[in-house]
Structures are given as structure tokens and as C-alpha cells.
Amino acid sequence: MTAIGTAIRHGLALLALLTLGTAAFAKTIYVRAGRLIDTEQATVLADRLIRIDDGRVTAVMPFAPPPPGATLVDWSGYTVLPGFIDMHTHLADWGQTNNPAEPLLHNAQEMAAVGALHARTTLRAGFTTVHDVGCYRGFSDVALRDAINRGDIEGPRMNVVGAYITIAGGGGEVVAPNVRVPNEMRVGVVRDAAEVRRKVTYLLQHGADSIKLIATGAVLTEGTEPGVQELTDDEMRAAVETAKANGSWVTAHAHGAEGIKAAIRAGVRSIEHASLIDDEGIQLAKAAGVFLDMDIYNGDYIEEVGTKEGWPAASLRKNRETTDVQREGFRKAVRAGVKLTFGTDAGVYPYGLDARQFAYMVRYGMTPMQAIQAATVVSAELLGWTKDVGSLAPGHYADMVAVARDPLADISALEHIDHVMKGGTLVR
Numbered sequence: 037m038t039a040i041g042t043a044i045r046h047g048l049a050l051l052a053l054l055t056l057g058t059a060a061f062a063k064t065i066y067v068r069a070g071r072l073i074d075t076e077q078a079t080v081l082a083d084r085l086i087r088i089d090d091g092r093v094t095a096v097m098p099f100a101p102p103p104p105g106a107t108l109v110d111w112s113g114y115t116v117l118p119g120f121i122d123m124h125t126h127l128a129d130w131g132q133t134n135n136p137a138e139p140l141l142h143n144a145q146e147m148a149a150v151g152a153l154h155a156r157t158t159l160r161a162g163f164t165t166v167h168d169v170g171c172y173r174g175f176s177d178v179a180l181r182d183a184i185n186r187g188d189i190e191g192p193r194m195n196v197v198g199a200y201i202t203i204a205g206g207g208g209e210v211v212a213p214n215v216r217v218p219n220e221m222r223v224g225v226v227r228d229a230a231e232v233r234r235k236v237t238y239l240l241q242h243g244a245d246s247i248k249l250i251a252t253g254a255v256l257t258e259g260t261e262p263g264v265q266e267l268t269d270d271e272m273r274a275a276v277e278t279a280k281a282n283g284s285w286v287t288a289h290a291h292g293a294e295g296i297k298a299a300i301r302a303g304v305r306s307i308e309h310a311s312l313i314d315d316e317g318i319q320l321a322k323a324a325g326v327f328l329d330m331d332i333y334n335g336d337y338i339e340e341v342g343t344k345e346g347w348p349a350a351s352l353r354k355n356r357e358t359t360d361v362q363r364e365g366f367r368k369a370v371r372a373g374v375k376l377t378f379g380t381d382a383g384v385y386p387y388g389l390d391a392r393q394f395a396y397m398v399r400y401g402m403t404p405m406q407a408i409q410a411a412t413v414v415s416a417e418l419l420g421w422t423k424d425v426g427s428l429a430p431g432h433y434a435d436m437v438a439v440a441r442d443p444l445a446d447i448s449a450l451e452h453i454d455h456v457m458k459g460g461t462l463v464r
């Protein structure tokens with residue numbers, strides 16, 4: 037850069053500081069980033085000064101000392117990235133155990149209370165935003181999100197679905213012999229397209245941000261098979277239309293190849309798991325701009341811990357039938373240029389270990405930068421929150437993480453986050 041160019045840039049930065057400095061009572065802090073990963077441009081910027089006003093980034097510039105007396109967070113020895121987004125969590129849930137009927141043992145109040153712990157653990161692991169895609173006790177996720185938004189408890193920004201839309205006895209239902217399942221666990225159970233419309237409307241009116249369909253059977257739900265389509269094409273179309281009419285959108289849990297394609301044709305915005313996706317499904321997703329949210333880490337956890345703890349044999353079998361094939365599907369989807377988000381199914385494995393999936397995404401075809409983009413800008417796009425999260429360009433929330441090691445050299449560095457900031461407040 038020429039001397040004049042540098043002078044002009046500093047001058048502009050100074051002008052920006054002076055202009056922004058006039059905002060009345062604004063709480064201003066600065067962060068010095070030794071290296072800053074620009075997730076929009078897929079580049080690394082050296083030694084930056086980030087200005088934050090009232091929780092949002094207002095300027096990013098080459099480092100120069102901030103005004104005397106200003107609060108400066110010195111991360112000059114770290115790589116700084118936007119806070120991560122996990123697009124598939126179940127925070128307001130008990131967490132997986134060897135008992136498939138575990139959710140029956142805890143009421144909604146317990147689920148929300150334990151959810152507060154899961155939210156805090158997730159945030160401190162560097163995940164400042166989540167798409168929370170279902171809880172067994174209807175609306176405990178809404179209560180959790182609202183408590184976080186009020187500032188009552190510490191946790192990530194949450195986009196929640198309220199409950200699963202599922203057929204009776206399907207992948208989104210917990211059933212146990214001789215147990216009458218309480219109504220609050222059947223909020224999203226549907227029998228036909230008309231009921232889908234009523235229930236989608238009900239969920240959205242009671243605080244859901246988006247809708248989650250259980251299009252096929254599930255790995256960890258007793259009596260269902262991942263390869264089998266459960267909701268009909270008509271029912272899925274009804275959900276998409278109703279969500280759209282209410283300004284919302286739909287994601288579909290779908291393992292089986294036919295269920296995936298049916299959900300895409302019905303107009304969903306994203307597919308969860310996509311474990312058994314075929315080439316036609318990949319092409320359909322690519323052509324329709326549908327996002328795939330593939331949880332390619334947890335299969336190893338379920339195999340190891342599930343075997344040790346004696347999880348049901350059927351769950352372990354279904355896990356084996358969907359683990360490696362899902363990873364090969366992921367590799368193909370990367371190669372085909374499908375939009376891939378970062379979703380882990382946290383809750384199936386212990387909360388706070390979400391970042392373990394980064395290394396799997398790199399092992400199965402992504403560059404470290406692509407994996408970081410999946411967990412930031414790409415996931416933000418799926419949420420429709422690109423102006424708020426996933427990037428540290430001016431205007432975005434000051435949600436950021438700092439790591440001592442270089443994640444572009446070794447992506448597993450992200451499994452050990454040194455510092456976390458959410459909305460300009462240090463949480464770690």
C-alpha cells in the first residue's frame with residue numbers, strides 16, 4: 037500500500053470514529069484481532085481493530101490505538117472469527133441416554149431448566165447462535181429462547197421450532213408400552229394435511245420461529261426406520277404453504293433418499309441429516325438452492341458410547357446403516373457445490389462438543405475455510421439472519437470467538453475456544 041493510501045485509510049477510519057463517537061450514551065468497546073477471518077470474503081486480515089457500539093460491530097480497520105481511556109479487548113495473540121452457528125441442536129431437552137423413553141420422565145419445566153445449562157455450555161463453546169430443531173415437551177425451547185433474549189440466562193441466539201411435526205408413532209414421537217403420552221408431547225402430531233395446517237399455524241402463533249418436519253423415520257426413535265418416508269407429499273406441501281403464508285419456513289428431518297426428494301419437491305428450505313441421499317437428491321438440492329444440514333460427527337459418538345452404555349440394538353444398527361453412507365453423501369454434496377450448513381444434533385452427544393464436527397467436514401471434502409463458512413455465513417443465510425450473524429462486517433452483532441491456534445492450519449483448533457463474546461459482552 038502506498039503512503040498516501042495508508043494516510044487516506046487512517047483518515048477515513050478517524051472520520052468513522054469521530055462520526056460514530058457522537059452517538060449519545062453509546063457503549064463503545066474495541067477489540068484488537070491479531071488475525072481476523074473474514075467469512076464473507078474467505079480471507080484472513082492481519083492486525084485489525086474492531087469497533088463495537090451497543091453490541092454491534094460498527095467499524096473494522098487496520099489496528100491503530102483506540103482513543104485514550106477506551107475499553108480495549110486485546111486479542112492480538114489470537115485468531116478471531118464470528119461466533120459459530122449450530123443449525124441442529126436440541127437444547128431444551130434432557131440429552132440422549134440409554135433409555136429411549138427418557139423424555140417421558142421429565143416435564144416441560146425440567147426440560148426448560150436443564151436447557152438453561154445446555155444453552156450456557158453451548159455458548160461457552162463458541163456457538164453464539166443455534167437453530168434448535170425440536171424438543172419433546174412442546175414450547176420449552178420458546179421459554180428458553182425468551183429467557184436468553186431477556187438476558188435472564190446465558191445462551192446463544194436461538195431460532196426455535198416449538199415441537200416436531202410428525203405422524204403418530206413416527207420419528208418425532210416418543211412412545212413406550214403401556215404409557216399414555218401426555219398432550220404436551222403430542223403438540224406436533226398430525227394425521228392429515230388439514231391437521232398439518234392447523235398445527236403449523238398453532239406452533240407459529242405460540243412462538244416458533246420456523247417449522248421442523250419429520251419426513252422419515254429416525255435413528256434413535258424406537259419403531260421407526262430412517263429409510264421410510266412418513267409424512268406424505270401432500271402433508272409436507274401443506275406445511276410449506278402454511279409456514280410461507282405466516283412469513284416462516286420449513287426444514288425437514290429426512291434420512292431416506294425418497295423422503296429427501298419428496299421434501300425438496302414440497303418446497304422445504306433445508307434437509308436435516310440427508311443420510312441416504314442419492315445423486316438425484318443432490319442434483320435436486322443443488323437446483324432448488326436447498327441447504328443440506330448433515331450431522332456427520334455424531335455417528336462415531338453413538339457407536340462408541342451407545343455400545344458401551346447398552347443403547348437399544350435397533351438404534352445402534354440404524355446408526356451403523358446411516359453413518360458412513362452419510363459421510364460419502366456429504367463428500368459428493370461438497371463436490372457438487374450444494375449449500376451445506378453446520379448442524380450437529382447436539383443433545384445426541386454431550387452439549388458443548390459441537391465443534392468436533394469441523395474436523396469431519398474437512399476430512400470429508402471441505403477446506404478449513406469452507407467448514408468455517410458453513411458454520412457462519414452459510415448457516416446465517418439459511419436462518420435468514422445474514423444482516424445479524426455469521427460475519428463481523430459492520431452492522432453485525434459483535435458475536436465472536438478467539439483461538440490461540442490457527443484453525444486454517446488445523447481445524448481442530450476450534451474444539452478449544454479461548455474467548456467468546458456475544459453482543460459485545462465477554463462470556464468467556
Ligand SMILES: [Zn+2]
Pocket residue numbers: 124125126169381
Ligand atoms: Zn435432531
